[in-house]
């Protein structure tokens with residue numbers, strides 16, 4: 540059987556060349572940029588915030604290139620990545636939609652973790668990205684790479700080459716309970732997270748964890764502080780490299796129904812350990828946005844990138860649900876490939892009982908082309924049925940710039956489906972006054988992450 544070892548020099552050589560070309564290539568153009576002001580944050584005033592958090596809907600190579608161009612070299616204190624694992628699986632997201640008196644569950648492809656060229660193709664993908672991420676890290680920075688038994692040992696070899704064996708800090712074992720066992724080997728119930736720093740002067744804030752006493756009884760040693768909980772007596776020790784953290788279970792409150800979603804608690808440990816308040820934390824394989832949500836909660840700035848449509852819409856909704864600070868969405872230029880089209884039946888000025896001027900937008904229809912979409916079998920039938928009977932039920936997110944000046948849109952009104960709120964009303968009422976003669980900018984996304992926008996003069 541062919542060994543990967545012989546291919547490594549070529550993978551590294553080509554990877555360096557590819558990365559260096561990106562570093563030295565001229566400005567790239569990204570697609571339409573928007574700023575989102577979650578509604579909880581009051582009036583939009585983009586000028587007062589010189590820095591805003593960023594979500595790239597783009598291949599991470601493009602995102603990194605854009606960041607390098609914008610002066611982020613050496614600016615990021617922490618990178619966490621959870622790339623595909625070479626599992627040969629196709630991962631999905633699920634949405635529950637309501638239409639008429641019916642409810643339907645719809646599954647849609649999130650990303651495909653099958654690699655035609657196998658391990659070599661996978662390593663070819665990851666190497667230039669690791670190389671470029673090192674460029675973005677600050678001198679106090681570190682990087683966490685989340686993998687499993689399939690690729691961790693090979694990526695370790697690449698990481699030693701990029702970051703230096705001396706900068707290898709830990710292999711964290713994340714152990715969990717999940718379904719699935721084998722009769723032919725031990726149940727595989729852990730992931731591996733490799734940790735490297737860029738220099739020897741890296742941020743590391745020691746975290747503590749419980750260590751239960753033998754027999755759960757107090758030792759009573761002099762000078763050792765002991766505590767008691769429902770299990771028994773324990774001391775606090777510096778956190779070890781084996782972490783027992785629950786997976787995001789079916790009934791978990793943080794679940795957003797995106798396969799491969801990682802627990803917030805796992806990211807909390809990583810962010811607290813290896814960044815400080817105001818540090819920039821980045822995740823270039825962001826999935827459902829766990830890193831962004833936790834970074835925001837812990838007062839860090841954040842950068843996320845994912846090239847998946849479903850990942851982006853899931854992340855945007857999750858960020859809004861968590862009432863994060865304002866953020867930009869930056870898209871790759873080809874992002875409208877699969878766009879659907881929403882029509883508006885009527886827009887009119889209205890006044891409420893208190894005499895406030897407002898706007899009523901009545902949505903009309905939603906059309907999209909299923910030909911290029913990866914939907915089969917039962918799901919296709921359900922989607923066809925909903926698309927014919929009540930297409931608006933497929934809209935997942937609507938964001939509006941209520942005073943669009945023709946520049947970068949500032950989405951300061953949003954409505955989206957999440958949890959129990961599984962419908963978007965076809966009639967939208969906004970009361971913020973002074974719409975007459977203004978342009979409004981409307982961004983919309985469907986449950987598959989297909990998106991589009993329009994401008995309307997009032």
Ligand SMILES: C[S@@+](CC[C@H](N)C(=O)[O-])C[C@H]1O[C@@H](n2cnc3c(N)ncnc32)[C@H](O)[C@@H]1O
Nearest residue numbers: 598599621650800801824826827829845846847
């Ligand atoms: C394992 S998932 C990440 C899950 C994430 N940690 C979470 O908590 O939801 C990997 C993600 O990487 C994204 N991805 C794969 N290749 C990419 C690329 N070249 N650029 C950007 N994103 C990519 C996929 O779309 C997928 O969402």
